[in-house]
Amino acid sequence: MFNVQLKRLPGNEDVQLPQKMSLSASGFDLYAAVTSPVEIGPGQRILIPTGLTLAMPPELEAQIRPRSGLALKHGITCLNSPGTIDADYRGEVKVLLINHGSETFIIQRNERIAQMVFQIVPSVQLIEVDMLTDTERGTGGFGHTGTQ
Ligand SMILES: O=c1ccn([C@H]2C[C@H](O)[C@@H](COP(=O)(O)OP(=O)(O)OP(=O)(O)O)O2)c(=O)[nH]1
Numbered sequence: 001m002f003n004v005q006l007k008r009l010p011g012n013e014d015v016q017l018p019q020k021m022s023l024s025a026s027g028f029d030l031y032a033a034v035t036s037p038v039e040i041g042p043g044q045r046i047l048i049p050t051g052l053t054l055a056m057p058p059e060l061e062a063q064i065r066p067r068s069g070l071a072l073k074h075g076i077t078c079l080n081s082p083g084t085i086d087a088d089y090r091g092e093v094k095v096l097l098i099n100h101g102s103e104t105f106i107i108q109r110n111e112r113i114a115q116m117v118f119q120i121v122p123s124v125q126l127i128e129v130d131m132l133t134d135t136e137r138g139t140g141g142f143g144h145t146g147t148q
């Protein structure tokens with residue numbers, strides 16, 4: 001179990017904290033902290049505040065992912081999915097939404113707009129070499145193994 005600290009930004013005391021909507025949900029749903037309803041027209045993208053800042057252990061990241069219901073019903077998704085929240089980021093968590101639907105969608109304060117999934121990020125050191133290890137696949141890719 002990891003502890004992640006949350007801090008509300010001033011003026012967001014009424015905004016719901018991220019919540020798991022079922023016992024074993026992967027993601028904590030994120031609530032919009034817009035001060036008034038925001039319209040997203042077809043094809044438009046918009047950065048939605050959550051009113052929250054986070055501090056998580058350095059071995060974690062948070063991914064901001066779309067909600068499939070909003071995507072299916074309204075074409076609303078996260079443009080940069082999954083969005084990356086770095087462990088050392090102390091700014092406001094924001095959600096970049098895009099409307100791929102054909103109708104304007106209105107985001108209300110405290111509406112669930114996306115979900116946040118925490119992941120362990122392995123510690124990796126990049127080492128430059130002259131020759132890589134051999135494999136059976138070698139350089140084959142992009143459909144190299146066939147389509148069936
Ligand atoms: O959906 C997102 C994506 C990013 N961020 C914040 C947290 C993250 O730690 C920071 C930087 O994100 P990223 O590395 O994806 O963006 P960048 O364009 O590479 O910006 P930077 O140069 O600041 O790293 O912006 C969000 O609040 N929401």
Ligand SMILES: [Mg+2]
Pocket residue numbers: none
């Ligand atoms: Mg970056």
